[in-house]
Amino acid sequence: MKDNCVFHYHLGLTVFSLFPGVIVLLLTHSLIWFLASMVLVNIFGLSRKNIFLAISFHVLKPMAGMFGGEGFVAEEMVITLGSEKTLKKFGGGVPPGRILLLLPHCLQRHDCQRRITYDPYNCVRCGRCPIGELLDLADRTGVKIAIATGGTLARRYVKEARPIAVVAVACPRDLGQGMLDAHPVPVAGVENTRPVGDCLDTQVDIPTVERRIKELMSPPAAETQG
Ligand code: SF4
Known part of the structure; x- marks a missing residue:
């Protein structure tokens, strides 16, 4: 990796x-x-x-x-370089409340009836998909969280939340293009995994998301004083 x-x-x-x-x-x-x-x-x-x-x-x-390239070489380049640039410029300096954790709707279990796109906290954290654990992570770190069904809603949430930086989870295609579209808002990206195909019951490595958040976050006040 x-x-x-x-x-x-x-x-x-x-x-x-x-x-x-x-x-x-x-x-x-x-x-x-x-x-x-x-x-x-x-x-x-x-x-x-x-x-x-x-x-x-x-x-x-x-x-x-x-040249017959398969996969998402151009998108991967944007994700890697864009994330690198975001962390280099903002790493360790963003208050948690000014970080937005932006998630794709496809992380939600396909047969879950909870309406989480307008309020992620409608999730009851039943453990059948990663959304519950990501809400726990947002609670633990103090970052804002939003779940979008597409680029239009994602842009609206970014506009409303006015974050200093975004940690975004998505597939390479959406993430690469989304990071370019989000400019000038800096984004650190985490790719999801798609064990049953695109856009359905996708997964994400939660420790990687947590690491990205912590790389951006300014240390708690007690630590900065010490
Ligand atoms: S954790 Fe459970 S309640 Fe929450 S979105 Fe996933 S399936 Fe639905």
Whole structure:
């Protein structure tokens, strides 16, 4: 998993570095300058501008298709780099009440009758799906929680909650695109798993969600004083 993240991190950096590299190549007609600019971008890391992430996504997406790439390489790149950037900039500094834990509706057990999209606390935490444990996690850490059926509702919840940062759970396709759409709100992403297929009874690794929240959270007041 860690190796996968490192791969996507460097893949993203390399795609990023193509843009200044091509510009330099056009201006100077020099392959050496082109290569040098790619190396420099890789050494100095990410641009602060999200636009490069969006451009990289839209370049990599058709390229991955053309070369027969399966899966969600472009989305994985956005998730890895976007999360990295969010944690680098905001890690350890966000009050829990200003973090929004944004979940997809497909985590809810398909035959559960509780209406949780407008109020997650309608869940009675019966243990048949991850929603109950995620509510326990939100209670324990003090973060806000919202459950969305799609991008429109997700954007509405982000607008209403006005978080400093979001921890979002979704499938790679929705998460990658959602992280780009959420700009300028920073997002740290966690991919769900889909043991019975897309959009039905999905699962998520709760310790990973908890780790993401704690990486963003500022320490409790007592700890900061000590
Ligand atoms: S934990 Fe139980 S009550 Fe809550 S959403 Fe899942 S199935 Fe429904």
